[in-house]
Amino acid sequence: MLISQIKDGKGGIIVAAREVGGEARAVNGAASVHALAMEAAKAGKSLVSVIEAHGLGDVVDLLKARDEGRFLPPITHGDPAHLHLTGTGLTHLGSAATRDSMHKKATEAAEETLTDSMKMFRMGLENGKPKPGEKGVQPEWFYKGNGTQAVAGEQPLVSPSFALDGGEEPEMAGIYVIGEDGTPFRVGFAVSNEFSDHVTERINYLYLAHSKLRQASFGPEIRIGVPPEDIRGTSRIRRGDKVIFEKPFLSGEANMSHTFANLEYHHFKYELFRQPGEVHVHMFGTATLSFADGVKPEAGDVFEIEVPEFGLALRNPLKIAAEQDITVRIL
Template sequence: MLVSQLKNADGSITVVVREEGQGGRAVEGAASLHALAMEAADSGRSLKAVIEAHGLGEAVNLETAYAEGRLLSPITHPDSAHMHLTGTGLTHLGSAATRDAMHKKAGEAAEETLTDSMKMFRMGLEGGKPKAGETGVQPEWFYKGNGTQAVAPGAALTSPSFAADGGEEPEIAGIYVISSKGVPFRLGFAVANEFSDHVTERVNYLWLAHSKLRQASFGPEIRIGAAPDDIRGFSRILRDGQVLWEKPFVSGEANMSHSLANLEYHHFKYALFRQPGEVHVHMFGTATLSFGDGIRTQAGDVFEIGAEGFGLPLRNPLAIADEETIEVRQL
């Protein structure tokens, strides 16, 4: 089952469900996907069961709504401060190669020392998939922002004026709500663009936190239920309507150095992230970057990311913000 959200002229939300390859139908009496998810989490029922209990109404053409700019992020929170965008890096087999090259000092011989990135990657290989009952090694973790940084499918990902780069990161994100009793529940998974500043990150890995404080987009649809072990997708950049760069990307546990359960544990072990009613969009990492191939994006480029079984592809143009004057004033 795939779930998405549309915005209506009166400001209300229509929740749409469909099966892959079929048309969408509106969920009756659903104020939002967040409301449905909380109903499921607090009642002990599955999200699918709650949707079926509500029933389905009129047909919805998602592709038309996409073209009209009516798609919302597939889950939103009534108060955007209560949505968290977070992620983990160096989690995919092969992901260390690009990062290691970015962080290695010029002329440094590989046999003399390992970068911290490679050390972190090796830790994941050795302890990222613990046996049942064991605690695995914690991954690299980063914060991107709250719901104000979530960009709807089709809308522009805006790079700050001070940024040195605005590049895509094609990923799979886990989508979660926290029940009224503080229990994390996973709705499912979605394609995501974990938009980052790779030039800033390359200067010094301690600037990773700065490079990740950017917008992100996910969707347009959430795949309800478990993720396949082997996910195959594509990532491309269009410039003036032509493909500038394109590569496949892989995800799923078969292609990762960490299990999803281990990554989830090390996020939700913090009570901060188990506050009732909140939404979490947690991006699991990638091994594919256009930046690693020397691509420098520019305003007007369009990112397109998709994966088999995850619905419509995620498209976002790149925009550059106007320069701002930042001044802290004394009260």
């Protein structure tokens, strides 16, 4: 089942549900996806069963809502400070080659001269898929921001004026709510664009934290349930009427050096991330970047990430923010 959130024109939210390839209908009495997920967590029921109990009402024209710019992120929180955007990197087979090309020196990579990226990737290959009952190696981890940085499909991803690059990262994102007792519950998975500044990151690996403090987009639909092991999609950049970049990307555990369970454990092992009622959107990494192919996105370019099994394509134009004068005043 796929679920999404749409503005209703009166300041409210329509939660739409459908099967892949099917007609979307409004979930009766649903205030939001967050409310439905918390209801399911409290009752100890599956989200699908809660949606079925609510029942489906009026038909929702998703394409019309998209074209009218009425999509919201597919999960939100009433207080954006309680939605966390985070991610992991170097988790996919092939991701090391992409990242390593950004950081390594022009020397043969003997064991003692391996970049930190390659070392981290090798750790994942060796122990990113632990046996049941065992703990695997922890991945690279980063913070992107809170709900104020979550951008709906069709809306601009805004690159700061000081950024050196604003590039896409096509990924799968896990969507989670925290139950009343602190238990994390996975709502499902969504396509995401983990928007980053790759030029800043390339200057020095220690700038990774700076490069990730950017907006992100995910959705426009969430796929409820267990994801396919082999996820195949396409990442594009459109400039006017032309496609200036198009490349397939792979995800799912068949194409990863970590299991989703291992990555989830190393995120939620921190009590900080198990606060009741909060929402987490955790992006799981990619091996496909237009930056690695020498593409420099420009204002007005449109990022398009498509995985048919996960609903409508995620599309966002790039916008460059005006320069701001930031001055700290003394009280």
